[in-house]
């Protein structure tokens with residue numbers, strides 16, 4: 016079942032299915048180059064239209080007159096400005112990039128503020144389907160915004176680099192070591208973190224490139240990872256995503272309609288624990304978790320289901336029902352054995368087994384090729400969101416460390432923890448309250 020409480024990107028203002036008009040647009044008259052505004056993207060309406068960086072003749076996302084209208088996939092638009100940053104509560108996108116930057120030697124608070132200002136403007140523009148600020152690469156020229164989201168965060172090391180130690184949230188203290196960690200430091204943490212998601216691969220890459228170019232000499236890439244999810248419309252009916260082990264993954268995610276959703280996922284406006292600049296923000300834990308697929312795929316489906324505690328076909332608990340049926344943790348079979356084993360992943364990660372610990376999981380799968388030994392380097396870019404990692408990821412991962420049946424089939428290879436401030440208001444950039452406060 017799809018989670019209908021997860022906000023979807025809204026279709027763009029003008030009707031995406033409207034036939035491309037010739038001659039004049041609704042606002043009157045052709046635009047430069049003879050391309051009418053309505054023929055630009057067909058969806059640009061009053062808001063989405065942007066001409067090239069130099070105000071040139073060719074509009075962004077121009078398309079030939081005979082083109083079919085954008086499907087809802089290309090037309091999906093997420094707002095940049097808002098209470099929370101985009102890319103947290105929106106449904107999973109088909110493509111993702113995560114990238115961490117370190118500030119360049121000599122770059123401090125002033126350069127960081129200028130960078131966040133540039134990045135925010137780029138994010139705003141690209142998410143609206145407009146061209147980048149700097150000379151645009153043209154990679155996404157024919158596409159709509161495709162539900163693009165760009166999200167910014169700060170790592171622990173950012174605060175010393177910018178003289179802002181007093182503003183560093185306690186919640187950003189480094190994560191403890193876990194026994195299952197096999198972490199590559201070079202691909203972990205970082206001063207700044209950017210998450211990009213879109214339903215189109217070129218739109219996502221275009222955004223990544225623009226963000227990198229904006230960094231200029233202020234910051235350099237520390238690590239970068241690419242991921243994907245199922246494309247919208249690929250299944251006969253909307254349903255919860257599957258991961259590369261084939262499991263339905265995401266069923267029990269908290270929902271924005273849950274009474275305690277905000278309290279669990281977002282930092283409160285007047286909380287005692289967090290600095291004021293983190294109001295309405297969240298903490299992202301990012302883990303590159305490799306799946307040992309050759310081992311996993313040797314298991315029978317029944318054995319795989321025992322590892323998770325849910326049916327592979329439809330994600331229903333082994334105790335019966337459908338995907339959304341509550342799992343019966345006490346149920347035993349005729350021999351008196353628990354139907355959901357004590358070390359089943361879906362049993363031990365439940366909030367009621369962990370003092371209420373809850374996270375919003377919003378991952379991407381990844382595949383970085385097949386090694387010379389024939390082993391795929393594939394798994395999960397596990398990204399989870401919470402108001403406090405010490406009440407979210409940390410207790411859960413500690414529990415998993417103590418005996419998760421899934422741990423034999425996965426390896427945590429990289430890790431990051433980032434403070435993601437609240438959304439920028441109109442005219443503001445992300446992190447302004449920290450950098451100019």
Ligand SMILES: C=CC1=C(C)c2cc3[nH]c(cc4nc(cc5[nH]c(cc1n2)c(C)c5CCC(=O)O)C(CCC(=O)O)=C4C)c(C)c3C=C
Nearest residue numbers: 262263264265266267304323361364365366395411412425
């Ligand atoms: C520290 C937190 C978690 C890690 C790391 C993690 C890795 C991981 N999980 C799966 C597959 C599934 N996880 C499922 C449920 C689930 N997992 C976590 C936490 C971590 N998972 C939670 C909090 C939950 C929900 C528990 C609940 O509220 O009942 C499921 C079952 C379906 C679902 O609810 O999503 C699957 C499947 C993989 C493959 C993986 C690492 C690669």
Ligand SMILES: [Fe+2]
Nearest residue numbers: 360361364376
């Ligand atoms: Fe899980």
